[in-house]
Amino acid sequence: MSLMKAAVISGESDPLSVIAEIPIPKINDDEILIKAKAFAINPTDWKHIDYKIGQKGDILGSDVSGIVEQVGSNIKNFKKGDFVSSFICGNVSKTNGAFAEYVAASPNATIKYNHLTNDSKESKSGPINTFDGAASVTLGLVTVGITYSYYFDLGKNKKDGDFILIWGGSTATGILAIQLAKLIYNLKIITTASPKNHEFLKNLGADYTFDYNDPEVVNKIRETSQNKLHFAFDTIAQQDTFQKVYDSTSTTTGDIHIDSLLLLDDKSIKLDSSRNNSNIHWGKTLAYLAIDKFKIMGDKIERPGDLLDYYLPWWNDVLPKYLKDLKHGNLKILKNGLGSVDEGLKLSKKGVSNEKIVFSI
Incomplete structure:
Protein backbone atom coordinates (compact mmCIF):
# COMPACT_ATOMS: atom_id res chain seq x y z
CA MET A 1 0.00 0.00 0.00
CA SER A 2 1.45 3.35 -1.09
CA LEU A 3 1.56 5.94 1.68
CA MET A 4 1.70 9.73 1.67
CA LYS A 5 2.14 12.50 4.20
CA ALA A 6 -0.82 14.63 5.19
CA ALA A 7 -1.63 17.30 7.78
CA VAL A 8 -4.48 16.06 9.99
CA ILE A 9 -6.48 17.44 12.90
CA SER A 10 -4.54 16.73 16.07
CA GLY A 11 -7.50 16.70 18.42
CA GLU A 12 -5.53 19.03 20.73
CA SER A 13 -5.64 22.77 21.29
CA ASP A 14 -1.94 23.07 20.47
CA PRO A 15 -0.74 22.11 17.95
CA LEU A 16 -3.95 22.12 15.88
CA SER A 17 -2.44 19.83 13.24
CA VAL A 18 0.08 17.02 13.03
CA ILE A 19 1.70 15.20 10.11
CA ALA A 20 0.52 11.62 9.53
CA GLU A 21 1.31 8.90 7.01
CA ILE A 22 -1.83 7.55 5.38
CA PRO A 23 -2.74 5.74 2.15
CA ILE A 24 -2.87 7.70 -1.10
CA PRO A 25 -6.58 8.24 -1.87
CA LYS A 26 -8.23 6.09 -4.52
CA ILE A 27 -10.27 8.05 -7.02
CA ASN A 28 -13.64 7.08 -8.45
CA ASP A 29 -14.62 7.33 -12.11
CA ASP A 30 -15.63 10.99 -11.72
CA GLU A 31 -12.52 12.27 -9.95
CA ILE A 32 -8.93 13.21 -10.70
CA LEU A 33 -5.85 12.56 -8.55
CA ILE A 34 -3.57 15.55 -8.06
CA LYS A 35 0.08 15.38 -7.03
CA ALA A 36 0.17 18.43 -4.79
CA LYS A 37 2.63 21.30 -5.18
CA ALA A 38 1.15 24.17 -3.12
CA PHE A 39 -1.65 24.93 -0.70
CA ALA A 40 -3.59 27.86 0.79
CA ILE A 41 -5.14 28.35 4.20
CA ASN A 42 -8.82 29.34 4.44
CA PRO A 43 -10.85 30.32 7.53
CA THR A 44 -13.10 27.32 6.92
CA ASP A 45 -10.11 25.07 7.78
CA TRP A 46 -9.72 26.27 11.38
CA LYS A 47 -13.47 26.76 11.79
CA HIS A 48 -13.97 23.05 11.13
CA ILE A 49 -11.68 22.45 14.12
CA ASP A 50 -13.18 25.12 16.39
CA TYR A 51 -16.78 24.13 15.70
CA LYS A 52 -15.91 20.42 15.89
CA ILE A 53 -17.25 19.73 12.41
CA GLY A 54 -13.96 17.94 11.72
CA GLN A 55 -12.66 15.24 14.03
CA LYS A 56 -9.24 14.02 15.16
CA GLY A 57 -7.39 12.45 12.24
CA ASP A 58 -9.39 14.18 9.49
CA ILE A 59 -7.19 15.57 6.71
CA LEU A 60 -7.09 19.35 6.74
CA GLY A 61 -7.30 21.76 3.85
CA SER A 62 -9.54 23.12 1.11
CA ASP A 63 -7.21 24.70 -1.49
CA VAL A 64 -4.48 22.88 -3.42
CA SER A 65 -2.58 23.21 -6.70
CA GLY A 66 -0.46 20.65 -8.48
CA ILE A 67 -0.20 18.31 -11.45
CA VAL A 68 -2.76 15.71 -12.50
CA GLU A 69 -1.46 12.22 -11.75
CA GLN A 70 -4.49 10.11 -12.69
CA VAL A 71 -7.98 10.64 -14.15
CA GLY A 72 -11.20 8.68 -13.65
CA SER A 73 -12.78 6.88 -16.59
CA ASN A 74 -15.59 9.46 -16.93
CA ILE A 75 -13.25 12.48 -17.01
CA LYS A 76 -13.02 14.09 -20.44
CA ASN A 77 -11.52 17.55 -19.88
CA PHE A 78 -8.42 16.67 -17.82
CA LYS A 79 -5.42 14.43 -18.51
CA LYS A 80 -2.30 13.31 -16.71
CA GLY A 81 0.27 16.12 -16.61
CA ASP A 82 -2.22 19.00 -16.56
CA PHE A 83 -1.41 21.94 -14.29
CA VAL A 84 -4.39 22.51 -11.99
CA SER A 85 -5.75 24.03 -8.82
CA SER A 86 -8.70 22.61 -6.94
CA PHE A 87 -11.09 23.29 -4.09
CA ILE A 88 -11.59 20.23 -1.89
CA CYS A 89 -14.28 19.46 0.68
CA GLY A 90 -11.58 18.90 3.27
CA ASN A 91 -11.42 18.86 7.07
CA VAL A 92 -14.04 16.10 7.44
CA SER A 93 -12.45 12.94 6.02
CA LYS A 94 -9.65 10.61 7.07
CA THR A 95 -9.00 9.62 3.45
CA ASN A 96 -8.98 12.92 1.53
CA GLY A 97 -8.24 16.60 2.09
CA ALA A 98 -6.22 19.35 0.43
CA PHE A 99 -3.18 19.36 2.74
CA ALA A 100 -1.65 16.12 1.53
CA GLU A 101 0.88 14.93 -1.02
CA TYR A 102 -1.91 13.49 -3.18
CA VAL A 103 -5.48 14.74 -3.37
CA ALA A 104 -8.65 13.35 -4.98
CA ALA A 105 -10.55 16.20 -6.65
CA SER A 106 -13.80 16.92 -8.45
CA PRO A 107 -13.73 18.59 -11.89
CA ASN A 108 -16.61 20.76 -10.61
CA ALA A 109 -14.07 22.72 -8.57
CA THR A 110 -10.84 22.22 -10.52
CA ILE A 111 -9.19 24.75 -12.86
CA LYS A 112 -6.74 23.90 -15.63
CA TYR A 113 -3.86 26.28 -16.46
CA ASN A 114 -1.55 26.39 -19.46
CA HIS A 115 1.48 26.30 -17.17
CA LEU A 116 2.45 26.93 -13.54
CA THR A 117 5.92 27.45 -12.08
CA ASN A 118 7.43 26.57 -8.72
CA ASP A 119 8.63 30.12 -8.05
CA SER A 120 7.57 30.85 -4.48
CA LYS A 121 9.46 34.14 -4.07
CA GLU A 122 6.90 36.55 -5.49
CA SER A 123 4.37 37.47 -2.81
CA LYS A 124 2.77 40.48 -4.50
CA SER A 125 -0.55 40.30 -6.31
CA GLY A 126 -0.08 39.26 -9.91
CA PRO A 127 -1.12 36.93 -12.74
CA ILE A 128 -1.91 33.35 -11.79
CA ASN A 129 1.24 31.65 -13.12
CA THR A 130 2.72 29.99 -10.02
CA PHE A 131 1.53 27.03 -7.95
CA ASP A 132 1.31 29.33 -4.92
CA GLY A 133 -0.87 31.82 -6.76
CA ALA A 134 -3.10 29.11 -8.20
CA ALA A 135 -3.57 27.50 -4.78
CA SER A 136 -4.81 30.81 -3.40
CA VAL A 137 -7.79 31.38 -5.70
CA THR A 138 -9.89 28.26 -6.23
CA LEU A 139 -12.25 28.34 -3.25
CA GLY A 140 -12.85 32.02 -3.96
CA LEU A 141 -13.58 31.38 -7.61
CA VAL A 142 -16.04 28.57 -6.82
CA LYS A 293 -25.21 17.29 -2.72
CA PHE A 294 -25.29 18.41 0.90
CA LYS A 295 -23.08 19.73 3.68
CA ILE A 296 -23.49 19.21 7.40
CA MET A 297 -22.79 22.46 9.27
CA GLY A 298 -24.86 21.91 12.36
CA ASP A 299 -27.89 21.59 10.09
CA LYS A 300 -27.97 19.65 6.84
CA ILE A 301 -27.66 22.13 3.96
CA GLU A 302 -28.78 20.68 0.63
CA ARG A 303 -27.77 21.75 -2.86
CA PRO A 304 -30.59 23.47 -4.77
CA GLY A 305 -31.74 21.09 -7.48
CA ASP A 306 -30.89 23.39 -10.38
CA LEU A 307 -27.68 24.96 -9.03
CA LEU A 308 -25.30 22.97 -11.26
CA ASP A 309 -27.37 23.85 -14.36
CA TYR A 310 -26.20 27.44 -13.87
CA TYR A 311 -22.83 26.95 -12.19
CA LEU A 312 -21.19 24.31 -14.42
CA PRO A 313 -21.58 26.22 -17.72
CA TRP A 314 -20.07 29.25 -15.97
CA TRP A 315 -17.22 27.18 -14.50
CA ASN A 316 -16.40 25.24 -17.66
CA ASP A 317 -17.16 27.76 -20.41
CA VAL A 318 -17.15 31.32 -19.01
CA LEU A 319 -14.41 31.44 -16.36
CA PRO A 320 -11.61 29.93 -18.51
CA LYS A 321 -11.88 32.85 -20.96
CA TYR A 322 -10.84 35.29 -18.23
CA LEU A 323 -8.17 33.34 -16.31
CA LYS A 324 -5.33 35.03 -18.16
CA ASP A 325 -6.59 38.43 -17.00
CA LEU A 326 -7.16 37.49 -13.35
CA LYS A 327 -4.75 38.36 -10.56
CA HIS A 328 -4.37 36.55 -7.27
CA GLY A 329 -4.15 38.61 -4.09
CA ASN A 330 -1.02 39.31 -2.07
CA LEU A 331 0.52 36.15 -0.62
CA LYS A 332 2.09 35.38 2.73
CA ILE A 333 4.40 32.47 1.89
CA LEU A 334 5.28 30.02 4.69
CA LYS A 335 8.42 27.95 4.28
CA ASN A 336 7.93 24.67 6.15
CA GLY A 337 5.90 22.57 3.71
CA LEU A 338 3.08 20.61 5.32
CA GLY A 339 4.65 21.56 8.65
CA SER A 340 3.38 25.10 7.96
CA VAL A 341 -0.25 24.11 8.50
CA ASP A 342 -0.37 24.76 12.24
CA GLU A 343 1.29 28.17 11.84
CA GLY A 344 -1.02 29.03 8.95
CA LEU A 345 -4.17 28.08 10.83
CA LYS A 346 -3.18 30.25 13.79
CA LEU A 347 -2.30 33.21 11.57
CA SER A 348 -5.62 32.92 9.75
CA LYS A 349 -7.48 32.74 13.03
CA LYS A 350 -5.89 36.01 14.15
CA GLY A 351 -7.07 37.55 10.90
CA VAL A 352 -5.34 38.69 7.71
CA SER A 353 -6.25 41.53 5.34
CA ASN A 354 -5.40 41.70 1.66
CA GLU A 355 -3.20 38.63 2.01
CA LYS A 356 -3.56 34.88 1.49
CA ILE A 357 -1.48 32.40 3.48
CA VAL A 358 0.19 29.80 1.20
CA PHE A 359 2.90 27.15 1.40
CA SER A 360 4.36 24.55 -0.92
CA ILE A 361 6.13 21.18 -0.93
Whole structure:
Protein backbone atom coordinates (compact mmCIF):
# COMPACT_ATOMS: atom_id res chain seq x y z
CA MET A 1 0.00 0.00 0.00
CA SER A 2 1.45 3.35 -1.09
CA LEU A 3 1.56 5.94 1.68
CA MET A 4 1.70 9.73 1.67
CA LYS A 5 2.14 12.50 4.20
CA ALA A 6 -0.82 14.63 5.19
CA ALA A 7 -1.63 17.30 7.78
CA VAL A 8 -4.48 16.06 9.99
CA ILE A 9 -6.48 17.44 12.90
CA SER A 10 -4.54 16.73 16.07
CA GLY A 11 -7.50 16.70 18.42
CA GLU A 12 -5.53 19.03 20.73
CA SER A 13 -5.64 22.77 21.29
CA ASP A 14 -1.94 23.07 20.47
CA PRO A 15 -0.74 22.11 17.95
CA LEU A 16 -3.95 22.12 15.88
CA SER A 17 -2.44 19.83 13.24
CA VAL A 18 0.08 17.02 13.03
CA ILE A 19 1.70 15.20 10.11
CA ALA A 20 0.52 11.62 9.53
CA GLU A 21 1.31 8.90 7.01
CA ILE A 22 -1.83 7.55 5.38
CA PRO A 23 -2.74 5.74 2.15
CA ILE A 24 -2.87 7.70 -1.10
CA PRO A 25 -6.58 8.24 -1.87
CA LYS A 26 -8.23 6.09 -4.52
CA ILE A 27 -10.27 8.05 -7.02
CA ASN A 28 -13.64 7.08 -8.45
CA ASP A 29 -14.62 7.33 -12.11
CA ASP A 30 -15.63 10.99 -11.72
CA GLU A 31 -12.52 12.27 -9.95
CA ILE A 32 -8.93 13.21 -10.70
CA LEU A 33 -5.85 12.56 -8.55
CA ILE A 34 -3.57 15.55 -8.06
CA LYS A 35 0.08 15.38 -7.03
CA ALA A 36 0.17 18.43 -4.79
CA LYS A 37 2.63 21.30 -5.18
CA ALA A 38 1.15 24.17 -3.12
CA PHE A 39 -1.65 24.93 -0.70
CA ALA A 40 -3.59 27.86 0.79
CA ILE A 41 -5.14 28.35 4.20
CA ASN A 42 -8.82 29.34 4.44
CA PRO A 43 -10.85 30.32 7.53
CA THR A 44 -13.10 27.32 6.92
CA ASP A 45 -10.11 25.07 7.78
CA TRP A 46 -9.72 26.27 11.38
CA LYS A 47 -13.47 26.76 11.79
CA HIS A 48 -13.97 23.05 11.13
CA ILE A 49 -11.68 22.45 14.12
CA ASP A 50 -13.18 25.12 16.39
CA TYR A 51 -16.78 24.13 15.70
CA LYS A 52 -15.91 20.42 15.89
CA ILE A 53 -17.25 19.73 12.41
CA GLY A 54 -13.96 17.94 11.72
CA GLN A 55 -12.66 15.24 14.03
CA LYS A 56 -9.24 14.02 15.16
CA GLY A 57 -7.39 12.45 12.24
CA ASP A 58 -9.39 14.18 9.49
CA ILE A 59 -7.19 15.57 6.71
CA LEU A 60 -7.09 19.35 6.74
CA GLY A 61 -7.30 21.76 3.85
CA SER A 62 -9.54 23.12 1.11
CA ASP A 63 -7.21 24.70 -1.49
CA VAL A 64 -4.48 22.88 -3.42
CA SER A 65 -2.58 23.21 -6.70
CA GLY A 66 -0.46 20.65 -8.48
CA ILE A 67 -0.20 18.31 -11.45
CA VAL A 68 -2.76 15.71 -12.50
CA GLU A 69 -1.46 12.22 -11.75
CA GLN A 70 -4.49 10.11 -12.69
CA VAL A 71 -7.98 10.64 -14.15
CA GLY A 72 -11.20 8.68 -13.65
CA SER A 73 -12.78 6.88 -16.59
CA ASN A 74 -15.59 9.46 -16.93
CA ILE A 75 -13.25 12.48 -17.01
CA LYS A 76 -13.02 14.09 -20.44
CA ASN A 77 -11.52 17.55 -19.88
CA PHE A 78 -8.42 16.67 -17.82
CA LYS A 79 -5.42 14.43 -18.51
CA LYS A 80 -2.30 13.31 -16.71
CA GLY A 81 0.27 16.12 -16.61
CA ASP A 82 -2.22 19.00 -16.56
CA PHE A 83 -1.41 21.94 -14.29
CA VAL A 84 -4.39 22.51 -11.99
CA SER A 85 -5.75 24.03 -8.82
CA SER A 86 -8.70 22.61 -6.94
CA PHE A 87 -11.09 23.29 -4.09
CA ILE A 88 -11.59 20.23 -1.89
CA CYS A 89 -14.28 19.46 0.68
CA GLY A 90 -11.58 18.90 3.27
CA ASN A 91 -11.42 18.86 7.07
CA VAL A 92 -14.04 16.10 7.44
CA SER A 93 -12.45 12.94 6.02
CA LYS A 94 -9.65 10.61 7.07
CA THR A 95 -9.00 9.62 3.45
CA ASN A 96 -8.98 12.92 1.53
CA GLY A 97 -8.24 16.60 2.09
CA ALA A 98 -6.22 19.35 0.43
CA PHE A 99 -3.18 19.36 2.74
CA ALA A 100 -1.65 16.12 1.53
CA GLU A 101 0.88 14.93 -1.02
CA TYR A 102 -1.91 13.49 -3.18
CA VAL A 103 -5.48 14.74 -3.37
CA ALA A 104 -8.65 13.35 -4.98
CA ALA A 105 -10.55 16.20 -6.65
CA SER A 106 -13.80 16.92 -8.45
CA PRO A 107 -13.73 18.59 -11.89
CA ASN A 108 -16.61 20.76 -10.61
CA ALA A 109 -14.07 22.72 -8.57
CA THR A 110 -10.84 22.22 -10.52
CA ILE A 111 -9.19 24.75 -12.86
CA LYS A 112 -6.74 23.90 -15.63
CA TYR A 113 -3.86 26.28 -16.46
CA ASN A 114 -1.55 26.39 -19.46
CA HIS A 115 1.48 26.30 -17.17
CA LEU A 116 2.45 26.93 -13.54
CA THR A 117 5.92 27.45 -12.08
CA ASN A 118 7.43 26.57 -8.72
CA ASP A 119 8.63 30.12 -8.05
CA SER A 120 7.57 30.85 -4.48
CA LYS A 121 9.46 34.14 -4.07
CA GLU A 122 6.90 36.55 -5.49
CA SER A 123 4.37 37.47 -2.81
CA LYS A 124 2.77 40.48 -4.50
CA SER A 125 -0.55 40.30 -6.31
CA GLY A 126 -0.08 39.26 -9.91
CA PRO A 127 -1.12 36.93 -12.74
CA ILE A 128 -1.91 33.35 -11.79
CA ASN A 129 1.24 31.65 -13.12
CA THR A 130 2.72 29.99 -10.02
CA PHE A 131 1.53 27.03 -7.95
CA ASP A 132 1.31 29.33 -4.92
CA GLY A 133 -0.87 31.82 -6.76
CA ALA A 134 -3.10 29.11 -8.20
CA ALA A 135 -3.57 27.50 -4.78
CA SER A 136 -4.81 30.81 -3.40
CA VAL A 137 -7.79 31.38 -5.70
CA THR A 138 -9.89 28.26 -6.23
CA LEU A 139 -12.25 28.34 -3.25
CA GLY A 140 -12.85 32.02 -3.96
CA LEU A 141 -13.58 31.38 -7.61
CA VAL A 142 -16.04 28.57 -6.82
CA THR A 143 -17.77 30.91 -4.36
CA VAL A 144 -18.02 33.81 -6.79
CA GLY A 145 -19.10 31.41 -9.54
CA ILE A 146 -22.10 30.19 -7.54
CA THR A 147 -23.11 33.72 -6.54
CA TYR A 148 -22.77 35.29 -9.97
CA SER A 149 -24.11 32.43 -12.09
CA TYR A 150 -26.90 31.12 -9.85
CA TYR A 151 -28.06 33.46 -7.11
CA PHE A 152 -27.49 36.66 -9.11
CA ASP A 153 -27.84 35.05 -12.58
CA LEU A 154 -25.92 38.04 -13.91
CA GLY A 155 -25.96 36.76 -17.47
CA LYS A 156 -29.73 37.29 -17.46
CA ASN A 157 -30.42 39.93 -14.80
CA LYS A 158 -27.64 42.49 -15.27
CA LYS A 159 -28.63 45.66 -17.13
CA ASP A 160 -26.52 48.54 -18.42
CA GLY A 161 -25.62 50.95 -15.65
CA ASP A 162 -26.22 48.49 -12.81
CA PHE A 163 -24.07 48.66 -9.68
CA ILE A 164 -22.78 45.85 -7.50
CA LEU A 165 -21.70 46.32 -3.88
CA ILE A 166 -18.92 44.00 -2.72
CA TRP A 167 -18.63 44.41 1.04
CA GLY A 168 -15.11 43.39 2.06
CA GLY A 169 -13.23 43.99 -1.16
CA SER A 170 -9.81 43.11 0.23
CA THR A 171 -10.84 39.61 1.35
CA ALA A 172 -9.62 36.72 -0.81
CA THR A 173 -13.13 36.32 -2.24
CA GLY A 174 -13.69 40.06 -2.58
CA ILE A 175 -10.53 40.51 -4.67
CA LEU A 176 -11.78 37.93 -7.16
CA ALA A 177 -15.38 39.16 -7.06
CA ILE A 178 -14.27 42.67 -8.03
CA GLN A 179 -12.24 41.47 -11.00
CA LEU A 180 -14.91 39.12 -12.37
CA ALA A 181 -17.71 41.67 -11.93
CA LYS A 182 -15.74 44.01 -14.17
CA LEU A 183 -14.15 41.56 -16.62
CA ILE A 184 -17.22 39.45 -17.37
CA TYR A 185 -20.19 41.75 -16.67
CA ASN A 186 -18.80 45.29 -16.79
CA LEU A 187 -20.75 46.24 -13.68
CA LYS A 188 -20.13 49.47 -11.82
CA ILE A 189 -18.41 48.32 -8.65
CA ILE A 190 -18.65 49.77 -5.15
CA THR A 191 -16.56 48.11 -2.47
CA THR A 192 -15.62 48.61 1.17
CA ALA A 193 -12.17 48.15 2.69
CA SER A 194 -9.57 49.80 4.89
CA PRO A 195 -8.32 53.01 3.28
CA LYS A 196 -4.84 51.48 2.88
CA ASN A 197 -6.32 49.00 0.36
CA HIS A 198 -8.41 51.43 -1.70
CA GLU A 199 -5.86 52.10 -4.45
CA PHE A 200 -5.12 48.37 -4.82
CA LEU A 201 -8.82 47.57 -5.27
CA LYS A 202 -9.29 50.38 -7.80
CA ASN A 203 -6.43 48.92 -9.82
CA LEU A 204 -8.34 45.61 -9.86
CA GLY A 205 -11.49 47.22 -11.22
CA ALA A 206 -13.40 48.83 -8.33
CA ASP A 207 -15.01 52.12 -9.36
CA TYR A 208 -15.72 53.42 -5.86
CA THR A 209 -14.11 52.45 -2.55
CA PHE A 210 -15.33 53.37 0.90
CA ASP A 211 -14.03 52.86 4.41
CA TYR A 212 -16.30 50.33 6.12
CA ASN A 213 -15.67 52.12 9.46
CA ASP A 214 -17.02 55.41 8.15
CA PRO A 215 -20.32 56.09 9.99
CA GLU A 216 -21.67 57.56 6.75
CA VAL A 217 -20.68 54.61 4.58
CA VAL A 218 -24.25 53.42 3.92
CA ASN A 219 -25.40 56.92 2.91
CA LYS A 220 -22.38 57.32 0.64
CA ILE A 221 -23.11 54.01 -1.07
CA ARG A 222 -26.74 55.03 -1.65
CA GLU A 223 -25.72 58.37 -3.12
CA THR A 224 -23.09 56.82 -5.37
CA SER A 225 -25.22 53.98 -6.72
CA GLN A 226 -27.90 56.36 -8.05
CA ASN A 227 -30.74 53.96 -7.18
CA LYS A 228 -29.19 51.22 -9.34
CA LEU A 229 -27.66 48.97 -6.68
CA HIS A 230 -29.30 45.75 -7.88
CA PHE A 231 -26.60 43.34 -6.64
CA ALA A 232 -24.88 43.19 -3.25
CA PHE A 233 -22.41 40.58 -2.02
CA ASP A 234 -21.25 40.43 1.61
CA THR A 235 -17.91 38.61 1.85
CA ILE A 236 -17.52 39.40 5.57
CA ALA A 237 -20.95 37.96 6.39
CA GLN A 238 -21.50 39.15 9.93
CA GLN A 239 -24.87 40.33 11.14
CA ASP A 240 -23.79 43.98 11.25
CA THR A 241 -22.17 43.93 7.80
CA PHE A 242 -25.18 42.16 6.30
CA GLN A 243 -27.47 44.78 7.84
CA LYS A 244 -25.42 47.54 6.21
CA VAL A 245 -25.48 45.75 2.87
CA TYR A 246 -29.27 45.51 3.04
CA ASP A 247 -29.60 49.13 4.15
CA SER A 248 -27.39 50.27 1.27
CA THR A 249 -29.97 49.01 -1.24
CA SER A 250 -32.90 50.90 0.29
CA THR A 251 -33.26 53.47 -2.52
CA THR A 252 -33.07 50.93 -5.35
CA THR A 253 -36.30 50.04 -7.11
CA GLY A 254 -36.99 46.78 -8.92
CA ASP A 255 -35.38 43.44 -8.22
CA ILE A 256 -32.45 43.35 -5.80
CA HIS A 257 -30.15 40.35 -5.30
CA ILE A 258 -28.30 40.06 -1.98
CA ASP A 259 -25.92 37.24 -1.03
CA SER A 260 -23.52 36.43 1.79
CA LEU A 261 -20.94 33.76 2.53
CA LEU A 262 -22.31 32.45 5.82
CA LEU A 263 -25.92 31.60 4.98
CA LEU A 264 -27.36 34.90 6.23
CA ASP A 265 -30.77 35.99 4.91
CA ASP A 266 -33.76 38.19 5.73
CA LYS A 267 -34.20 36.40 9.07
CA SER A 268 -30.67 37.43 10.12
CA ILE A 269 -31.27 41.19 10.13
CA LYS A 270 -33.91 43.83 10.84
CA LEU A 271 -35.97 44.56 7.76
CA ASP A 272 -37.41 48.01 7.06
CA SER A 273 -41.18 47.54 6.90
CA SER A 274 -41.55 50.71 4.82
CA ARG A 275 -39.62 49.06 1.98
CA ASN A 276 -40.90 46.64 -0.62
CA ASN A 277 -38.90 43.67 0.62
CA SER A 278 -40.74 41.23 -1.64
CA ASN A 279 -38.51 42.16 -4.58
CA ILE A 280 -35.32 41.13 -2.74
CA HIS A 281 -33.82 37.78 -3.71
CA TRP A 282 -31.67 36.30 -0.93
CA GLY A 283 -28.75 34.08 -1.92
CA LYS A 284 -27.07 31.49 0.29
CA THR A 285 -23.80 30.66 -1.44
CA LEU A 286 -21.93 27.67 -0.03
CA ALA A 287 -18.98 26.50 -2.15
CA TYR A 288 -19.18 22.91 -0.88
CA LEU A 289 -22.41 22.43 -2.82
CA ALA A 290 -20.54 22.71 -6.13
CA ILE A 291 -19.08 19.31 -5.23
CA ASP A 292 -21.41 17.60 -2.76
CA LYS A 293 -25.21 17.29 -2.72
CA PHE A 294 -25.29 18.41 0.90
CA LYS A 295 -23.08 19.73 3.68
CA ILE A 296 -23.49 19.21 7.40
CA MET A 297 -22.79 22.46 9.27
CA GLY A 298 -24.86 21.91 12.36
CA ASP A 299 -27.89 21.59 10.09
CA LYS A 300 -27.97 19.65 6.84
CA ILE A 301 -27.66 22.13 3.96
CA GLU A 302 -28.78 20.68 0.63
CA ARG A 303 -27.77 21.75 -2.86
CA PRO A 304 -30.59 23.47 -4.77
CA GLY A 305 -31.74 21.09 -7.48
CA ASP A 306 -30.89 23.39 -10.38
CA LEU A 307 -27.68 24.96 -9.03
CA LEU A 308 -25.30 22.97 -11.26
CA ASP A 309 -27.37 23.85 -14.36
CA TYR A 310 -26.20 27.44 -13.87
CA TYR A 311 -22.83 26.95 -12.19
CA LEU A 312 -21.19 24.31 -14.42
CA PRO A 313 -21.58 26.22 -17.72
CA TRP A 314 -20.07 29.25 -15.97
CA TRP A 315 -17.22 27.18 -14.50
CA ASN A 316 -16.40 25.24 -17.66
CA ASP A 317 -17.16 27.76 -20.41
CA VAL A 318 -17.15 31.32 -19.01
CA LEU A 319 -14.41 31.44 -16.36
CA PRO A 320 -11.61 29.93 -18.51
CA LYS A 321 -11.88 32.85 -20.96
CA TYR A 322 -10.84 35.29 -18.23
CA LEU A 323 -8.17 33.34 -16.31
CA LYS A 324 -5.33 35.03 -18.16
CA ASP A 325 -6.59 38.43 -17.00
CA LEU A 326 -7.16 37.49 -13.35
CA LYS A 327 -4.75 38.36 -10.56
CA HIS A 328 -4.37 36.55 -7.27
CA GLY A 329 -4.15 38.61 -4.09
CA ASN A 330 -1.02 39.31 -2.07
CA LEU A 331 0.52 36.15 -0.62
CA LYS A 332 2.09 35.38 2.73
CA ILE A 333 4.40 32.47 1.89
CA LEU A 334 5.28 30.02 4.69
CA LYS A 335 8.42 27.95 4.28
CA ASN A 336 7.93 24.67 6.15
CA GLY A 337 5.90 22.57 3.71
CA LEU A 338 3.08 20.61 5.32
CA GLY A 339 4.65 21.56 8.65
CA SER A 340 3.38 25.10 7.96
CA VAL A 341 -0.25 24.11 8.50
CA ASP A 342 -0.37 24.76 12.24
CA GLU A 343 1.29 28.17 11.84
CA GLY A 344 -1.02 29.03 8.95
CA LEU A 345 -4.17 28.08 10.83
CA LYS A 346 -3.18 30.25 13.79
CA LEU A 347 -2.30 33.21 11.57
CA SER A 348 -5.62 32.92 9.75
CA LYS A 349 -7.48 32.74 13.03
CA LYS A 350 -5.89 36.01 14.15
CA GLY A 351 -7.07 37.55 10.90
CA VAL A 352 -5.34 38.69 7.71
CA SER A 353 -6.25 41.53 5.34
CA ASN A 354 -5.40 41.70 1.66
CA GLU A 355 -3.20 38.63 2.01
CA LYS A 356 -3.56 34.88 1.49
CA ILE A 357 -1.48 32.40 3.48
CA VAL A 358 0.19 29.80 1.20
CA PHE A 359 2.90 27.15 1.40
CA SER A 360 4.36 24.55 -0.92
CA ILE A 361 6.13 21.18 -0.93
